[in-house]
Amino acid sequence: MADPYILVLFYSRGGKTAELAQFIAEGVESVAGIDARLRTVPSLHQNDVPSDYVAASTNDLRDCAGLALGSPTRFGTMAAPMKHWWEQTTPEWLNGDLVNKPACVFTSTTTLHGGQEATLLSMMVPLLHHGFILLGTPYTQAELHTTRSGGTPYGVSHWDQDQQAISRDEIVLARAQGKRLALTAQRLL
Numbered sequence: 131m132a133d134p135y136i137l138v139l140f141y142s143r144g145g146k147t148a149e150l151a152q153f154i155a156e157g158v159e160s161v162a163g164i165d166a167r168l169r170t171v172p173s174l175h176q177n178d179v180p181s182d183y184v185a186a187s188t189n190d191l192r193d194c195a196g197l198a199l200g201s202p203t204r205f206g207t208m209a210a211p212m213k214h215w216w217e218q219t220t221p222e223w224l225n226g227d228l229v230n231k232p233a234c235v236f237t238s239t240t241t242l243h244g245g246q247e248a249t250l251l252s253m254m255v256p257l258l259h260h261g262f263i264l265l266g267t268p269y270t271q272a273e274l275h276t277t278r279s280g281g282t283p284y285g286v287s288h289w290d291q292d293q294q295a296i297s298r299d300e301i302v303l304a305r306a307q308g309k310r311l312a313l314t315a316q317r318l319l
């Protein structure tokens with residue numbers, strides 16, 4: 131039988147949220163016996179180049195052991211394509227398919243105070259409606275105390291000023307969050 135998997139579901143136009151997703155997936159895959167499944171959601175912009183990532187099906191969501199959900203910050207909340215995707219999950223909501231599965235959230239912003247926490251907290255709201263158990267990052271993770279870039283207790287983040295690379299602290303926090311999610315999912319299976 132195939133190993134259970136964590137769905138790492140993200141939208142990314144410029145690639146930064148996708149990079150964070152990769153580091154979260156690495157953290158998931160560092161745990162034996164559980165896989166990461168990276169999936170995106172379709173763009174709503176007609177001129178966008180097609181993503182290199184496979185679009186998520188609702189089966190990917192329904193059958194996951196846990197979820198890491200990522201979106202760039204757009205005016206202080208998740209991007210419309212991701213919100214649009216979730217609005218097609220009414221059957222899963224009605225069935226209670228996602229109740230008691232663990233989840234975490236992640237984001238990327240251009241400005242340091244441009245809404246990382248607001249986006250992360252508001253991304254949790256539809257997940258609570260679905261019955262997910264939400265995880266953040268505890269302050270026992272040393273990088274949360276010292277980061278000069280992204281990283282919050284509410285979820286992983288990247289500060290994309292001048293399109294700078296994902297920082298070491300952001301990478302460590304992303305891997306740690308993926309690992310924590312995978313370990314929690316295994317306990318709940």
Ligand SMILES: Cc1cc2nc3c(=O)[nH]c(=O)nc-3n(C[C@H](O)[C@H](O)[C@H](O)COP(=O)(O)O)c2cc1C
Pocket residue numbers: 141142143144145146147148201202203204205206207238239240241242243244245290
């Ligand atoms: C319509 C729109 C709204 C945005 N709103 C914000 C914002 O509220 N705060 C911020 O810091 N950055 C904002 N940004 C910048 C993106 O969050 C940032 O470039 C992010 O790193 C993009 O992630 P991606 O590379 O995964 O697409 C916005 C970008 C767009 C296109």
